[in-house]
Amino acid sequence: MAADGAQAQSVQTQSAAAPPANGAPLLELRDVDASYGKVQILHAASLAIHPGEVVSIIGPNGAGKSTVLKAVMGILRPTTGQILFDGQSITGLRPDQIVRRGIGYVPQGRIVFRDMTVAENLEMGAFTIADKGRVRPLMDRVFTVFPRLGERRTQRAGTMSGGEQQMLAMGRVLMSEPRVVLMDEPSLGLAPRFIELVFEKIGELKEAGMTLLLVEQNAAKSLSISDRGYVLELGRNRFTGSGPDLLADDRVRRLYLGG
Amino acid sequence: MDLLQVIVSGLLLGGVYALLAAGLNLIFGVMRVINLAHGELLMLGAYATFFFYDTTGLNPLLAIPLVAAAMFAGGMVLQRLTIERVVGQPLLSSLLLTFGLSTLLTGVALNLWTTNFRSVVYEPLTGSLGIGGLSISRSRLVAFAIALVVSGATYVFLRRSTWGKAIRATAQHAEVAQVCGIDVGRVRLVSFGLGSAMAATAGSLVAIVFTFNPEIGRVFIGKAFAIIVLGGLGSFVGAFLGALTLGVTETLAAYYTSTQLSEAVAYAVMVGVLLVRPSGFFGQAES
Numbered sequence: 001m002a003a004d005g006a007q008a009q010s011v012q013t014q015s016a017a018a019p020p021a022n023g024a025p026l027l028e029l030r031d032v033d034a035s036y037g038k039v040q041i042l043h044a045a046s047l048a049i050h051p052g053e054v055v056s057i058i059g060p061n062g063a064g065k066s067t068v069l070k071a072v073m074g075i076l077r078p079t080t081g082q083i084l085f086d087g088q089s090i091t092g093l094r095p096d097q098i099v100r101r102g103i104g105y106v107p108q109g110r111i112v113f114r115d116m117t118v119a120e121n122l123e124m125g126a127f128t129i130a131d132k133g134r135v136r137p138l139m140d141r142v143f144t145v146f147p148r149l150g151e152r153r154t155q156r157a158g159t160m161s162g163g164e165q166q167m168l169a170m171g172r173v174l175m176s177e178p179r180v181v182l183m184d185e186p187s188l189g190l191a192p193r194f195i196e197l198v199f200e201k202i203g204e205l206k207e208a209g210m211t212l213l214l215v216e217q218n219a220a221k222s223l224s225i226s227d228r229g230y231v232l233e234l235g236r237n238r239f240t241g242s243g244p245d246l247l248a249d250d251r252v253r254r255l256y257l258g259g
Numbered sequence: 260m261d262l263l264q265v266i267v268s269g270l271l272l273g274g275v276y277a278l279l280a281a282g283l284n285l286i287f288g289v290m291r292v293i294n295l296a297h298g299e300l301l302m303l304g305a306y307a308t309f310f311f312y313d314t315t316g317l318n319p320l321l322a323i324p325l326v327a328a329a330m331f332a333g334g335m336v337l338q339r340l341t342i343e344r345v346v347g348q349p350l351l352s353s354l355l356l357t358f359g360l361s362t363l364l365t366g367v368a369l370n371l372w373t374t375n376f377r378s379v380v381y382e383p384l385t386g387s388l389g390i391g392g393l394s395i396s397r398s399r400l401v402a403f404a405i406a407l408v409v410s411g412a413t414y415v416f417l418r419r420s421t422w423g424k425a426i427r428a429t430a431q432h433a434e435v436a437q438v439c440g441i442d443v444g445r446v447r448l449v450s451f452g453l454g455s456a457m458a459a460t461a462g463s464l465v466a467i468v469f470t471f472n473p474e475i476g477r478v479f480i481g482k483a484f485a486i487i488v489l490g491g492l493g494s495f496v497g498a499f500l501g502a503l504t505l506g507v508t509e510t511l512a513a514y515y516t517s518t519q520l521s522e523a524v525a526y527a528v529m530v531g532v533l534l535v536r537p538s539g540f541f542g543q544a545e546s
Contacts, residue, residue: 075434113428115431128439
């Protein structure tokens, strides 16, 4: 991709903007191109997430934010470029194989198995856990993070509110004990109190040391809880920097934060 | 008393129908493929049972697990070679493909086994039992019991086991099932095998209860469609109730009018339900 030679601008050169010095990234995209049919969405997109980091991808509609996550998950195969997890290529693997490697994914639109109970949904989240004796303790742990789910364990997921379904989708991903979790627009279309709750829970996961990659249209909120952020525009890296630096940057503010 | 006799007889018939419809439903749920060759899978099961009995002379019920296992394997091969290629394609592709398979299987069977009607007449399964003033055909009673056990076992498997739940999860949302770590390709493979085995078991029961020839597939697929329309597409319990309803309706029609007319009943029921209540009577609207 010669045309994309210009690398993303770094917003600041403070040490906070640099990835933690402790070695290799957990998840890395190297010059990934991806297309839907004939329409190329990603143009040499590159990013890296280190263990324990919370990283946001922001950018306008159509920037390819969700596509980055789909490419990582193997839902969409990159046409060129490489995706590395823990130093090994996962490019071209099936989604279920990628989940088994330790990557969790919360798809956009709070999708749950509607005709299954809350407990069954969580059980499906633990599909890759070979030792079925561990499913119960994992489920109990999800219930401590999301007490509401514990109260509704026998309720059919389709009968819950949108916010509760998003909690369930987030709880479900934890069941596979992922080493990194990708979340696609977790606050999209939720009532304000649930938006608060979603970000509160993401904050709790961060405190617990979870590595997270967030795609959010709510850029300000998302950056404020992130260690670092990437600004994507038309499938290309545009800016990158620490959460606070991006929030403070005039260009980013003007273009993507509506201020 | 006549009426009760007819109704019981119809209910017993419905059990076999239920097994056929449940397999069709399972395949549709997981693959969004309407398997027009489902009746031919039944027909193959019937012939396999016939040949088992014809060569060994053993109780034809012993053939059921063998035939089911063989069709489970055969169904998986068929899925991998053909059906898998139309998954996610427009419905017309899979309809044409399975229509082609149906015609092909019927044609081959006609060539091998002619249009002659066959049946499995095993002495201990003939005759009737008198129960409370009703005369109940022994073969129908046995067929009903087996159909009930196999349907029930499948239901419990889908409800309770991890693999069964994975099948349901895939039917509800394949992409999310996949990012739960479920290999949905394998789920499709196993589901088609399972659906084929259920059709073949229904075929074994048909061989014991009725006479059959290579063309019965078409008769039975019509019944299966009527049942699914009655019960609501994708609903296991709905299909079961629909099957019993069809069994009774058909038997009543045969008793009070003629056998020829009873064949048309399935279609009349289907058209009627589609006009009045297109989502079916028993299945709740499932997403």
